[in-house]
Amino acid sequence: MTERETFGGAYIPEMLWETLQQLIAAFEKAKRDPEFQKEFRDLLKNFSGRPTPLIFAERATKKLGGAKIYLKNEGANHTGAHKITHCLGQGLLAKKLGKKMLIAETGAGQHGVATATVAAKLGLECVVFMGNEDIRRQRPNVFLMERLGAKVIPVEYGSKTLKDAVNEALKFWMENLEKAHYCIGSVLGPKPYPEMNRYFQSIIGREIRSELQEREGKLPDVVVACVGGGSNAIGSFYDFVPESSVRLIGVEAGGIGKKVGQHASRKIAGVLGIFQGYKSLFLQTDDGQIAPTHSISAGLDYPGLGPELADLYQEGRLELTYALDTEAVAAVDFFAKLEGVISALESAHALAHVIKIAPKMKKDHIIVATLSGRGDKDLFNFARAFKDKSFRDFLKDEYNRYD
């Protein structure tokens, strides 16, 4: 990359062109429309429960012995993660566009549950695509989506994870352009999705700024967030991009090793490519095939980096690093015991990095880590990771209680 690359764009079949033009127009209009802004703010406050708290992790700070640690608890949102914010924004736009249905892809199930929730709230139909592998990992969320009235369609081919769910959602959209809005769940996909979801999610960073101002009277020194596609990350970072004193650190899924298929880190092996409508860094083979990925957290198990994050990474504004599966699990435990917060496995990647850097920082420095979601959805995965025998027995008993 000698010349500066332009990330993003709209690499899409022509049949999507008109629909995306309409979406761009609706989004631009919404930005200036006081009515839209009012509705959006109202839903964030009175439905999702914003602003979310900024927790001072006092015991963790003491234990690690370095920088002051704050946790931006996006898990306090309705449905348990930050995802609902861009779902509400897109749901409102879909209504303005006269659409009757929301389509979503989901990895961990958080975006699926959030979309199904918003669809129910706004009176829209909902179809969610989810890889079979993820359905296996996150069955409880499938159950919840169905209770919310959504139709969950398993994706049976490819790697059967998040990227394949995006493929299938895109295809279904192309078959239902008139009726449906595709509510993409991260800051990726063709224009205007990366900018649009960042626009909705950047409330996270604005809240961090004002909450910290109130408590500490200053800016954070470091903001840390996990990065799959990057919606909670860019949401947390965006307001601080112009503040050169604030380090922005994205933590990717280091999985179980550095070989192809063992992780989902673009820092380790991302190469410039074009995929799912946008140009960015992707995990891919020398042949240009999208590579398999691995992460203990379904939400980070995705090969592409949101293009605006790729841009910040390229210009050196954003640092990328990774945490291993085991480090993420340990971080959940650490913050659960010390702070009474059970993090989602995705967010735990950010927490794992906090554990690494906080001790090396000065005591008057401040780290804010975004807790993108709470860990309820990972109950079964945690139980397995901790080899919890009593939970295993419970599942057996529960199984026997059926029929």
Add this chain to the structure above:
Amino acid sequence: MTRMTTSIEKNHQGVALMVLLENRGKKSLFMAHMIAGLPTISESIQVAKALAKGGADIIEVQIPFSDPMADGPTIAVACEEALKKGATVKKALEVVKKVAKFKKPVVVMTYANPIYRMGIPKFIKTISNAGAVGLIVPDCPFDTMEGWSLLATCKAAGIALIPVVSPGVPKERLETLAKDATGFWYCTTRQGITGATSVFASDLPAFIKTLRSTSELPVAVGFGVKSKKDVKDLSKVADIVIAGSVFVVALKKNKKISAVEKTMSQLKL
């Protein structure tokens, strides 16, 4: 068809396509789709031969990509199988070379990433040397950095860069595309993905009329073409009828390459 003549006049195979189109009379041509590497690399060459023997006028060779966004389950799964059996872009391009020897114009189809990864100039040079006459990249619009690069490189190599359009694409957009389009329009029978259903959009004839008013390029129509009736219906409005998934299904069902030839000859008018 003056535009096409000028754009591909230097290319021997391109001339073949042009002559074919100009001399077809009232009969529409048939473009048959296949996947390089399905069922295996060497057998896929036999599939091409079967299509040619069965009466295909043009052969579209798809270079498998892991995540084919415009393809329905039939072709998506088939591409996955081809990759699992060891197909690579390099090997697929060897297939293109061998298929071009069957004296039918060959059009290459793939997605943006494999081309981008290899490098646009190298990819175009390779397919040009292999004897391809056209290229279809459904996820790379002309008005992107890579689209511009593809247009320039294809033009220099005498390869037609064929746009994929669908009913619903507005006239203003078609007019923009028409300025750069060469070869023919690849018009899908409806909005959606390959294979899925044989229900064609009700506004397809009107859309084709718009296409014809926008440029002089011939119109190829495909997606969901499964029966002789489909071919008959579409040949009333199309210069070229395209079918693909139907051959993959035939190959899978019968496990014999002869089934492809049979299917092809049954579809041919």
